[in-house]
Amino acid sequence: xxxxxxxxxxxxxxxxxxxxxxxxxxxxxxxxxxxxxxxxxxxxxxxxxxxxxxxxxxxxxxxxxxxxxxxxxxxxxxxxxxxxxxxxxxxxxxxxxxxxxxxxxxxxxxxxxxxxxxxxxxxxxxxxxxxxxxxxxxxxxxxxxxxxxxxxxxxxxxxxxxxxxxxxxxxxxxxxxxxxxxxxxxxxxxxxxxxxxxxxxxxxxxxxxxxxxxxxxxxxxxxxxxxxxxxx
Numbered sequence: 001x002x003x004x005x006x007x008x009x010x011x012x013x014x015x016x017x018x019x020x021x022x023x024x025x026x027x028x029x030x031x032x033x034x035x036x037x038x039x040x041x042x043x044x045x046x047x048x049x050x051x052x053x054x055x056x057x058x059x060x061x062x063x064x065x066x067x068x069x070x071x072x073x074x075x076x077x078x079x080x081x082x083x084x085x086x087x088x089x090x091x092x093x094x095x096x097x098x099x100x101x102x103x104x105x106x107x108x109x110x111x112x113x114x115x116x117x118x119x120x121x122x123x124x125x126x127x128x129x130x131x132x133x134x135x136x137x138x139x140x141x142x143x144x145x146x147x148x149x150x151x152x153x154x155x156x157x158x159x160x161x162x163x164x165x166x167x168x169x170x171x172x173x174x175x176x177x178x179x180x181x182x183x184x185x186x187x188x189x190x191x192x193x194x195x196x197x198x199x200x201x202x203x204x205x206x207x208x209x210x211x212x213x214x215x216x217x218x219x220x221x222x223x224x225x226x227x228x229x230x231x232x
Contacts, residue, residue, distance in 0.1 A: 005033050008192060010142045010214075017085045020201055025211040030203035031140055038197035040075030042134040044068060046228050049097050058095040058228075079133065082199060082230055086129060091232045093129065098227040101218055109158050110149055110179060115220065117141055117183040119213035121205040128202040128214075128231070130194070135227030136219035137194045140202070143212045145189035149182045150174050181205075183215050193219075199230075 005011045012032045014020045020034045048066050049058055060083065063076050079095060086093040104113040112118075117139075120128050130138065149155050163173045174180045185191070194200055202214035221227060 005035065005192070008142075010140070011192070017089075017199070020199060021089055025203050025209075027211070028142065028144075030143070030211045030214040032201040033194075034199040036197045036199065038075070038078055038133075039071070040073075040078055041069065041071035042075045042228060044072035045075055045079075046097065046134050046226050049226075049228075051097055051099055051226060054099045055101065056097045058097050063095075075133070079230065082131060086230075086232055091129060093230055093232040096227075096229050096231065098135070098221070098229055100221055107158075107162075109155055110182065112178045112182060114218040117146060117185055117215050117217045118178075118181045119183070119205050119215055120202070121181060121213070123206065125206050125208045127204055128216075129199065130202070130232075131199045131230040132194065132196055133228040133230070134196070135225050135229075136222050137196055138216055138218055139191040139193050140214055140216045141183075141185055141189055141191045143215060146183040146185045146215050148180065149184050150180050152184060155184075191217075 006013050009028045010031055012023055012025075012029045014023055014032055014034050017034060020032055023032055025032070045063070045066065045068070048068070049062065050056070060080065063080060066072070066076065068076055083093050083095065101114050103115070104111045132138065150159060159174065159179060160170065163170055165173065202216060203209060203211050205213040
């Protein structure tokens with residue numbers, strides 16, 4: 001088991017899917033990792049899939065239709081099993097073949113795309129699950145190593161200029177445009193890469209949440225390499 005994860009107060013380690021979904025977040029711990037060293041050739045699956053857009057959802061029937069080697073078939077069975085476990089739990093998992101996400105470059109002082117460190121928000125009690133099978137993997141950062149961008153004076157001042165409305169509506173403006181979900185990491189911060197094959201559960205900002213939401217970001221993709229990502 002990687003010391004990168006097990007020595008980190010933010011991350012709880014589990015060894016089964018049942019533990020992943022039933023272990024409570026607590027204190028600083030707002031990320032849970034089902035740590036796995038997966039067999040199988042996930043690159044073979046990626047090589048056979050067709051990218052129709054920058055983000056292409058891959059369905060169960062797409063996977064089943066692939067003609068794969070023994071190692072490719074092992075990888076396929078792992079993915080199908082993960083999708084089934086999450087679906088049986090009541091989640092709505094999606095398997096995405098990714099070239100890149102859309103960039104938000106509207107403003108030079110704040111970005112609201114997924115490459116920016118951010119938290120997820122939901123009106124209901126839920127969590128984010130993700131697993132990278134192939135390609136670059138996401139990062140998380142502890143809440144103590146980052147600051148909400150809307151609290152940084154120079155950014156806040158520019159957002160107030162952008163709002164140009166009544167002061168009492170400013171907070172709603174920040175939420176409606178997702179500015180409040182994004183974070184600036186401290187200069188000495190040390191992000192943790194989530195690695196390949198591990199299934200993660202990350203805390204989301206919702207009314208019943210007992211811990212701070214997990215701050216994370218999508219990675220910059222490697223040139224010429226697609227990501228295969230399960231997410232819900």
